Amino acid sequence: MATVPLITDEMAGAEVLAVFDDIRATRGTDFINNFWRALAHDPAQLRRTWEEVKQVMGAPGALDPLTREMIYIAVSTANACAYCVHSHTAAARGKGMTDAQHAELVSIIALAGKTNHLANALQIPVDPEFDPSGSIRSTN
Amino acid sequence: MATVPLITDEMAGAEVLAVFDDIRATRGTDFINNFWRALAHDPAQLRRTWEEVKQVMGAPGALDPLTREMIYIAVSTANACAYCVHSHTAAARGKGMTDAQHAELVSIIALAGKTNHLANALQIPVDPEFDPSGSIRSTN
Amino acid sequence: MATVPLITDEMAGAEVLAVFDDIRATRGTDFINNFWRALAHDPAQLRRTWEEVKQVMGAPGALDPLTREMIYIAVSTANACAYCVHSHTAAARGKGMTDAQHAELVSIIALAGKTNHLANALQIPVDPEFDPSGSIRSTN
Amino acid sequence: MATVPLITDEMAGAEVLAVFDDIRATRGTDFINNFWRALAHDPAQLRRTWEEVKQVMGAPGALDPLTREMIYIAVSTANACAYCVHSHTAAARGKGMTDAQHAELVSIIALAGKTNHLANALQIPVDPEFDPSGSIRSTN
Amino acid sequence: MATVPLITDEMAGAEVLAVFDDIRATRGTDFINNFWRALAHDPAQLRRTWEEVKQVMGAPGALDPLTREMIYIAVSTANACAYCVHSHTAAARGKGMTDAQHAELVSIIALAGKTNHLANALQIPVDPEFDPSGSIRSTN
């Protein structure tokens, strides 16, 4: 059970329906998953989050769509977000993730989980060699 | 300060030196970062972890080396491991990560952090549509 | 399923029943939620935790009861504690949290989740301007 | 050290300076803290995050500004984000948080941290009484 | 539902069956729990993880088997891993953990959860007295 109602199309007002329509048009499917139906309890949050997802995950850029989904799965796993692991694993498969890519992704997540705990248990000091300030140019 | 001594080459025994040599040969550099010097307080852990890193991060496979590093950064950020964020951001840059790729990576991590919190605050139920059991073949 | 039995009134000994009675009297309801029934497997832990909850969440002080519940939800969301998000969202509603307040609470939690990940990914150094030592007086 | 350069006013391009100007005008101070200087390595992220902060933390609404900051501190503590704890504790003080309010806030965060671990260790099942679906009206 | 299929004995190839056989022989039971059936989607990960579990949790050493399981439960609780809390609580009981030991374990986990949040909320500086570098001898 959710802590807010899941908004069906019938319950939705005009502002929510407009976002639902854009999700459907952008993704080329009628399916609206529960994440958006839950967010719809707050139309401003729904719109803001969808706009950010559309831009960060969908706009052309330096990373391909599947790589973006795998990074999303990695964060969601470390944060123990069951919903997000499920939804983004499904999304990654929809964008072509093979079983072999998934297995490698999971191996890296597991190894990072392990070495994160090692570094935190041992409180290892950061090597000065990692300082990027000498080699990175100013930006914008 | 670390909770264990950082093992210099001078302090290291034969088993540790053998791993240090393999790290140097594999990476083509004399530099051994503090992570390995701290792990060296337990030679068996040092060897086991290095073997796993070499295999998971270095063996040919379905994901390219830079993608692997970006996934590592994603997990390390969510786990608040400062050492790991620094070391793998430096590694990713060493493998060609551009400023634009880094900026996109950080944007995805931040967005996932946000939506992970949304899904957990709202306790959104997983859509049955995400169940892979209908579409995934048995493996081995 | 829990990792310990949930103690019903019938199973409970005198020490547990005394705490259950105090919970009922303090809250003005017969309902004892599962958290206390699980803690009752360890009567000392049950008493200690209930005393702390009664004091921290219930005693008159500088923060009103609803604000306290919203802070509780914020921590529980970040820690991915499903039980705690549910129980304290229900408690907050019982103390008058409106849908608008809940939506704002969730927006802040989500934004903090996002910027926490940004700060950790970028390893931003703390500004010396944040040091309170110049402006805070000694206490007690 | 950060993983990206901190953008000074001298390094900043027009898009970054426009956001810096808005931060200064909104807050009534010349001080730009490191969070924004680090985000400025990605002008689109800088603008998007600042717009969200301005709206979620600053727009009139159902929660007062100090309550919002305390919720922010709660999330940041649970996520172990040192920068965010410092910056939002300073912000909360700037908005009038007293020592007594801070002490109560910390007590609630600590208690929630404790009971989150209790609920996760005992895997306590959510009481059906917490289901809001009977009592919450549809939204929008 | 899992994000990968759970591999039954009938679905398993020779490499997976060999690990399953070793698990059965090592544990003296026919039961293979879901963790290994899920990992079996990636035979290399299955073998690597089982070898590490067998060594770290099973090899003779400085800590007894029950203490090892309790440490495992502690980490799994803090990481909000429901599966791991369940499986290792069952394993600890199988290795003789009494109700009294479990209650003390949970009390320590809860207290640590509390003081971890206190230390992070207050950003307490590490005492120089904790530096082990003066008193620890070099290793290996």
Place this chain on the structure above:
Amino acid sequence: MATVPLITDEMAGAEVLAVFDDIRATRGTDFINNFWRALAHDPAQLRRTWEEVKQVMGAPGALDPLTREMIYIAVSTANACAYCVHSHTAAARGKGMTDAQHAELVSIIALAGKTNHLANALQIPVDPEFDPSGSIRSTN
């Protein structure tokens, strides 16, 4: 820098000094570490936390003092609490933890970190065999 002042003996009022005295008497040392000096900004929190630490970590029971400290380190590592990892590693050493025990502790923490991430990435369903309800007697 901390977000609250560290209370020296000179700054402390009678209530704080009474707790400091009890810490010194219980531990047989004059040293008061920063954790208690920071908590002292809130004398009620200082007393409540010290009483709980004294009882949970110090009272005779089913677990020996060193095992308790190792469990504490495990939780603190997973929660990325640098202060707590340092203070409890020092405490464990003070209670006799050998280098070999520390190395095993760290190995278990690292392995648990890894398998926690595996279980969360794969969303493995809990085996019904782990349900303790058939075998655990009622308590109190």
